[in-house]
Amino acid sequence: MNSITNNTMLVKQMNQEKVRQALIAMRTATKAMVAQATTLSIATCNHILNELLDAGEVLEVAMDDSKGGRPAKMYQYNMHHSYIIAAVIKTEAGSRSLTYAIANLAGEIVDQGYEEHNRIDPAFIDRVIERLILQYPQIRAVGIGVPGAVDQGVINVSDIPELTNVPLEAFIREKHKVEVILENDMNLTVYGFYHKQGYDEKQTVAVVTFIDGSLPGAGMMVDGRIHRGFTRFAGEIAFLPLGISQEAQFQQLHDRKTFHVLAARSVASLIAILNPETIALTGSLVQPADVNIIRQECLKYIPDMHMPQMILLEHPDQDYMYGLIARTLESLAYSLELVEKGK
Template identity: 40%
Template sequence: MLPTSHNTQQVKRINVELVKNTLRSTGVGTKSSIASLTKLSVATCGTILNELLQTGEIIDLGPDESSGGRPASRYQFNADYASVLCLIVRTEGGVHSITHIQANLNGEILDEQTLTLDEITVATVEDLTATLIEQYNNVQAIGIGIPGVAHNGIIGICDVPGLAGQPLGPGLKERFEDVEVIIDNDMNLTVYGLYNEQHFEEEKNFAVVTFPKNHFPGAGFIIDGHPLKGNTHFSGEVSYLPFGVSSEEQHQLLQTSDGLHHLVVKTLVSIMVIINPAAIVITGDTMDPSMLDDLTRGCLDTIPQEHMPELIIQNDTRLEYLTGLIAVTLESLTYRIQLIEKKW
């Protein structure tokens, strides 16, 4: 992204985001405390707080307890001012389903239901979305997780036949003009959910690699806190690593304990030397926590101890998929602008 020159309106939007995010993180604040935390002037904070009160985005809790003088008003972020709608689209074992979730602006889940369907098409998703927007409170963003690839809202390869090759995102945006629309791959969203769960003190490199039964492995990466998708969204296709065997032989190796161990270690070592992650989470129904020590020793045969990331084996990542989708959907509502492009 090129450096951007900022006009008054952009600066104001940045300041509004600062005030809202400060209130969201602190819970309750006064005009003076918010000014101190944001480094904005008290007058600027007062103007922004008054505007947010009028729109209903914050709540006035009344005067603060005071030992003297005029008590200051206390403000709270109104997480229920609006909501986001998230859809998880799945096709597993020939069964088609959509799980729909409503979350408030703090990411707290207000409603969650799963529908089993005969088929899933663009019309299915659009009609369900219309029904839920009518049902839920002030939906400002739609986030959709799919078992496939999406670029600019257009679905590429996808395990849901009725969505493959379809312009799902543009169609939703045309139908719901005032609502943000985000569509992403299930693995990317799971990686983001797992990354946020680590609570790193600063942005790190991070990886998730999955070894599902009867399928080739896949991976997802976070680089300096940002998801890596690649030039053609091919990033993470680790089954294409040069293991020195054909795809058929690789599939056979994955069915045996020794072969699986060999391929997992090769994959982990490759990730370590390329992105040097702080941690790697290994998932999939072929994995078991009891395998961790052997995998660590296998990696240490190649990787020096000081460069070894933390290895974590976690089979069930459904919660992280959901939290990643909610987080990405909420982030689509924030106003972001790059102040300086830092090359090094």
Template identity: 40%
Template sequence: MQITYNTSNVKKMNMELIRVVIKTMPGNTKAGIAAVTGLSHATCNNLLNEMVVAGEVLELDKENKSGGRPSQRYEYNSNFFNILSLYIDNDSKKTALRYAVFNLIGEILEEEAFYKEHMDYQSIDDVIAQVLQKHPVIKAIGIGIPGVILKQRFIHTCDVQSLSDCPMANHLEKRFGIKTLLENDMNATAIGIYQEQDYEEEASIAVMTFIKDNFPGSGIIVNGHILRGYTNFAGEIAFLPYDRTRQQMEEMLSESSTTLPLIVKSISSMIAIINPETIILTGTLITENMLDEIQRQVEEVIAKEHMPHIIFKESIHKFYLKGLMTISMNNLSGSFKAKL
């Protein structure tokens, strides 16, 4: 989709530049912000004044100078509004809704989990309503779903069957009047890990999960861009040609000892297709002590010079939440960042 750079879009991009500088360099002056962003002093002055009036930017004590007029310093108001990240966790026997409320510099203000015997749309609606009572300045919601998501709005298929074919984002926006995005669980996790690692150059990584009694999935970032595919089906590695029926795969995914052939084939396929520098493995069917054997068997198929770093993450919880926060913040700010 082509982006039209009209006056409104240019203003949004310029304001985002100022946000980034003030968040990372608190206490800077208009002249300093203009120098870092490359914006003119007039543009910087007008946009900063607008952000101060709105309450998004705070004025600090003026800069002390030995001679000359002291310059106003600025700081980002991290609590201008909050972001809610919420996801469905079906890794354990009892399904849970886990959430965190973030401020605008990524600090967690509250984190909680609600365990549900039965999960449906109303369960999510009820939790969001409770959180909004405590945090009324939430302006964006990101929800992680273990399934296929269409255009970050509609749940096509979901591991929680009662949520399949649900236009959840539209329902929630109508109910609460808050911008809402849906994201596949592994895509959100991959984004969170990518942000956490803070790669200096655009990198390619894959997160692959193998959970007991669940089909595997993955989130893929290629050269700094999340890979969604034509119909948001990218990463659904459960549909690779494993030369086994779905019933046979289900039997293999019931125990760690029988899952290894699927793991090795999945990793080998991922390396051959996207050639990542890192593959992160997670899920209840994988343990740290399996990595050497996984590496050995993959190297029987893939030459060593093409092998990525293969690492294990026992918990992806913080990365999942951070990924949802990042997606929501980018959506709300109107950011035109190429990454993610």
């Protein structure tokens, strides 16, 4: 296949994606409305809409109200044409689990489930995904959230040794022919939390978690974007040089007599580096009254004028799943965006 044919196909794919995203955003639209939103010609939109209509991706709905003459056809994207899997892997207090949600293109959950297993390894994850794809053949993307640092689709630091240094993202993508994202749990939690707030301007926020049975971690949004760092190690606050070993850190965080002082040192470090608008504390080790105690401890290091709003994130799992669904849906559009940029 020559370069001209390749370029023609890429342009067609990108135009199709523009029409898809416009319809998903507008819910219902005429050809003229789609053309205006995408800056494509009416003729191009007409051709693409007819193709998507034949494929079942687009539905014709009630006609637009007419001011006289022939009413314009209305189109709606079929949100159930494709599904995604959002799989959350957790380890807490010795228990390991995988929680999944099947969502449509509007982010609406159509099915969900929970499985505990004493060995969460690539084989177990693959079995769950394979079963769900057989049940829902329209699945086009899989998002996996994990407790650990992820770089180029590989987990390099994790509380689950069986997942460390395994090319899980590439394995799932190649075997099941779907888009795949593998992302750190705290990045997804802060992403979900951030977008639920509906900020008018880009902000810097952080979510810090203190979980029973684990060392602490953090997720950060800097100026409206997930901050991952050079090797995707950002947020691994268990590695802060606090002057004690990780074993001692673990013990002190699980002791109510020493929890607040040590937690505040980690939080204060984030404040000094990020200067965030908001820090949300979460995790099973954090009680509602702890937020103010930790804030007072932070004031020993940070001037009051630079202190962020500090809140308790009571339902982090909801933000986590929200963030994972959103990022997985975005991956369907990102694949064409990367082609457009020549990456």
